[in-house]
Amino acid sequence: MLQALYITIVGMLIVFAALGMVLLVMVGLNKLFGEKGSEHQEE
Secondary structure, three states, X not given: OHHHHHHHHHHHHHHHHHHHHXXXXXXXXXXXXXXXXXXXXXX
């Protein structure tokens, strides 16, 4: 039972870490493209 619990916790941590990385990458790209593309497009 404990092994299943640890596997579930580790799996959730990996998923949250992956989502966090994706969000950070998206925010970073938005800042880079936002500074460069702000002159052409404003949304």
